[in-house]
Amino acid sequence: MIGDGSGASGLAGSLRERGALLLARGAGAATRWLRRGGGTALPGLVATALAPALLEELGRLPGHGSVTVTGTNGKTTTAHLLSAAARAAGLQPLANHSGSNLERGIVSAFVAAMTAGGRLPVAFRRLGVFEVDEAALPGVLPRLRPRAALFLNLFRDQLDRYGEVDSLAEGWWGALEGDASGLTLVLNADDPSIARLAGAAGGEVVTFGVEDCDVALAGVEHAADARFCDCGALYAYDAVFIGHLGHWRCDACGRRRETPAVSARAVELLADGVRFELALPGETLAVALPLAGLHSVYNALAAAAGAHALGLPVTAIAHALEGAGPAFGRQERFRVYDRDVRLLLAKNPAGMNELLRTLVTPAPPGPVLHLLAVLNDGVADGRDVSWIYDADLELLQGRAATIVVSGTRADELALRLVLAGLEPALVEPHLASALERAIELTPPGARLDVLATYTAMVELREALANRTGVAPYWGAAS
Amino acid sequence: MTVARAGLAIRVVSLYPDVMGVYADRGNMIALVARCLRSGIGCQVTAIGIGDRLPAEADLVLIGGGQDREQRRIAGELAGRGALLREWAEQGAAMLAVCGGFQLFGRSYRTAAGDELPGVGIFDAVTVAPGPGWQRCIGDVLARAEIEGVGEVVGFENHGGRTYLGPRARPFAQVLYGYGNNGDDGAEGALAGAAIGTYLHGSVLPKNPALTDHLLRAALRHRYGDGGAELLALDDPYAERAHRAAAAVARQRGRARAAVRW
Numbered sequence: 001m002i003g004d005g006s007g008a009s010g011l012a013g014s015l016r017e018r019g020a021l022l023l024a025r026g027a028g029a030a031t032r033w034l035r036r037g038g039g040t041a042l043p044g045l046v047a048t049a050l051a052p053a054l055l056e057e058l059g060r061l062p063g064h065g066s067v068t069v070t071g072t073n074g075k076t077t078t079a080h081l082l083s084a085a086a087r088a089a090g091l092q093p094l095a096n097h098s099g100s101n102l103e104r105g106i107v108s109a110f111v112a113a114m115t116a117g118g119r120l121p122v123a124f125r126r127l128g129v130f131e132v133d134e135a136a137l138p139g140v141l142p143r144l145r146p147r148a149a150l151f152l153n154l155f156r157d158q159l160d161r162y163g164e165v166d167s168l169a170e171g172w173w174g175a176l177e178g179d180a181s182g183l184t185l186v187l188n189a190d191d192p193s194i195a196r197l198a199g200a201a202g203g204e205v206v207t208f209g210v211e212d213c214d215v216a217l218a219g220v221e222h223a224a225d226a227r228f229c230d231c232g233a234l235y236a237y238d239a240v241f242i243g244h245l246g247h248w249r250c251d252a253c254g255r256r257r258e259t260p261a262v263s264a265r266a267v268e269l270l271a272d273g274v275r276f277e278l279a280l281p282g283e284t285l286a287v288a289l290p291l292a293g294l295h296s297v298y299n300a301l302a303a304a305a306g307a308h309a310l311g312l313p314v315t316a317i318a319h320a321l322e323g324a325g326p327a328f329g330r331q332e333r334f335r336v337y338d339r340d341v342r343l344l345l346a347k348n349p350a351g352m353n354e355l356l357r358t359l360v361t362p363a364p365p366g367p368v369l370h371l372l373a374v375l376n377d378g379v380a381d382g383r384d385v386s387w388i389y390d391a392d393l394e395l396l397q398g399r400a401a402t403i404v405v406s407g408t409r410a411d412e413l414a415l416r417l418v419l420a421g422l423e424p425a426l427v428e429p430h431l432a433s434a435l436e437r438a439i440e441l442t443p444p445g446a447r448l449d450v451l452a453t454y455t456a457m458v459e460l461r462e463a464l465a466n467r468t469g470v471a472p473y474w475g476a477a478s
Numbered sequence: 479m480t481v482a483r484a485g486l487a488i489r490v491v492s493l494y495p496d497v498m499g500v501y502a503d504r505g506n507m508i509a510l511v512a513r514c515l516r517s518g519i520g521c522q523v524t525a526i527g528i529g530d531r532l533p534a535e536a537d538l539v540l541i542g543g544g545q546d547r548e549q550r551r552i553a554g555e556l557a558g559r560g561a562l563l564r565e566w567a568e569q570g571a572a573m574l575a576v577c578g579g580f581q582l583f584g585r586s587y588r589t590a591a592g593d594e595l596p597g598v599g600i601f602d603a604v605t606v607a608p609g610p611g612w613q614r615c616i617g618d619v620l621a622r623a624e625i626e627g628v629g630e631v632v633g634f635e636n637h638g639g640r641t642y643l644g645p646r647a648r649p650f651a652q653v654l655y656g657y658g659n660n661g662d663d664g665a666e667g668a669l670a671g672a673a674i675g676t677y678l679h680g681s682v683l684p685k686n687p688a689l690t691d692h693l694l695r696a697a698l699r700h701r702y703g704d705g706g707a708e709l710l711a712l713d714d715p716y717a718e719r720a721h722r723a724a725a726a727v728a729r730q731r732g733r734a735r736a737a738v739r740w
């Protein structure tokens with residue numbers, strides 16, 4: 001049911017679903033009041049426990065349907081850009097928040113937007129934009145039934161939680177192969193493990209990728225994960241951009257990267273952002289994105305391809321990219337005591353390496369960087385901290401002026417840095433004290449870059465937000 | 479400042495580092511090279527990729543972990559080199575085989591999909607992945623090494639396969655906290671001469687400096703004979719702290735798990 005007379009659409013379902021929503025709203029309000037993580041997941045947890053079929057009901061409410069965003073790196077920023085494009089097109093996005101990307105987080109997003117009576121205001125203008133955890137996607141797809149599913153990349157990440165990378169890809173394939181809804185797939189042409197999903201598509205496929213070989217790396221990185229084609233041969237590359245993303249081909253069976261429908265050309269990597277030409281079918285735009293790093297180009301491409309697949313106008317896409325602010329904890333900046341503190345989420349080798357390059361490449365030569373590096377081992381960070389040995393911390397040699405090390409596994413990160421030829425200025429496991437000391441060690445007027453795993457980033461962001469008056473993330477709803 | 483002592487050097491062979499390195503096994507090579515550098519010992523590393531020939535000799539062989547797909551890809555070729563690798567092991571070359579590499583250095587590995595992969599046969603051990611429905615063995619490990627002077631070893635394990643030792647193998651360590659080879663018999667890894675197989679990654683050598691030194695001594699002994707080259711004791715405060723911190727985490731999580739079981 002789309003858009004009744006009152007401009008709201010409600011649950012067709014039973015009293016059970018309505019009751020579940022009501023209780024869930026109470027749970028959300030209570031956690032916000034208690035300030036436990038903003039209450040982003042609990043309402044959904046309550047609601048799905050009371051009414052397991054809820055997501056299927058809710059998925060029908062947004063008038064413009066929904067889009068899912070999945071992949072190891074870039075989900076939050078891509079969903080953030082896609083929401084901005086939807087807003088610029090006159091739609092009202094309904095989005096879940098970072099860290100709440102399981103089914104219950106999606107349900108929570110609906111709960112937060114609905115009235116106590118189970119109605120979704122302005123449903124006819126709504127577009128669901130949901131980031132979905134890699135392992136949760138096979139369960140979410142058949143019930144949410146989005147119009148489009150966007151796949152960014154697949155890197156090793158939290159293997160202690162996900163098991164092997166290959167089993168995630170198999171789970172996606174199974175969910176897509178069984179789908180008969182005509183779902184549109186938006187795929188990264190440069191990642192062979194993502195591009196192959198086209199083979200399981202029942203509907204349209206829109207691909208995106210980087211066409212500028214001038215920004216390629218010297219070769220495949222240690223952090224690369226897709227090395228073998230389905231036929232068993234090693235992939236060859238004409239250009240590598242990040243990890244195993246690039247212009248790949250298999251010389252044994254002839255499978256190769258296809259020319260993407262949406263692409264970036266003439267890429268310029270700058271200290272505070274990127275410039276590139278965004279080529280869409282039949283149209284090319286000059287984009288100045290205020291987010292740094294080649295990974296930001298990929299996120300922007302993914303959002304543009306997603307918006308294009310959903311039929312949003314090019315002007316809305318351009319508007320969203322030009323005015324893009326950082327997503328939660330992803331290149332967010334805070335002004336503290338005349339220092340510019342930049343928060344960078346670094347949670348796996350591919351992401352960390354890309355951030356290190358983003359720090360080192362545009363900076364002037366010499367030891368000019370001031371860093372706070374934090375390694376936590378909570379469930380949301382990954383219990384296994386081995387991955388720091390696949391991160392190329394050696395890139396910081398001769399470039400870091402000060403490095404403060406913190407987190408629950410600070411001693412292991414300090415050892416990794418020492419083995420990379422870098423002497424930490426200080427190892428302080430207590431995060432708040434480490435932040436204070438890192439700010440003191442950064443000269444006034446300079447920038448402190450904070451590389452932090454997920455739970456550390458959340459804790460630091462709250463500390464920085466409290467200090468600078470930036471809204472907590474659950475207050476900054478889109 | 480350290481100077482290479484009278485041209486001492488060990489020959490290290492790294493097997494399939496670009497394929498078998500899913501749990502950042504690269505850290506083991508980083509730690510080894512750093513230790514050699516500080517001790518003034520040369521370290522000649524030969525990385526073997528798919529299709530490459532093995533060199534004539536080696537004092538130390540390293541192999542890391544991979545997923546079933548990668549293991550399937552190299553198992554045949556690796557087993558085909560079994561005769562030479564076993565000969566090296568019998569002549570006392572030091573070896574460190576981690577996780578998937580440990581499984582393939584045993585007699586055989588049956589994957590979760592039911593494929594029977596041939597092993598190198600350095601360890602009298604058989605590994606079977608029970609497949610869907612069975613939990614992987616995942617978590618921090620603290621174990622007591624059965625090698626004099628190595629003491630407690632720490633690391634992280636993440637494996638579906640369960641490894642059982644035959645009568646000609648003995649465990650590398652006894653599990654204090656964690657699963658070890660199979661979660662049942664308290665054994666962790668395997669020993670055969672100077673060859674060590676283990677499920678510990680993390681990476682294992684950086685935060686277990688006593689194990690690194692043990693391997694390095696074994697490699698020096700292989701090259702120069704008993705008393706031919708001594709390894710100096712070194713202060714390594716960052717490694718010691720990382721070891722203690724990881725051991726504390728394994729103990730605390732192990733106790734929490736035991737409490738839940740009760």
Ligand SMILES: [Zn+2]
Pocket residue numbers: 229230231232233250251252253254255
């Ligand atoms: Zn192929």
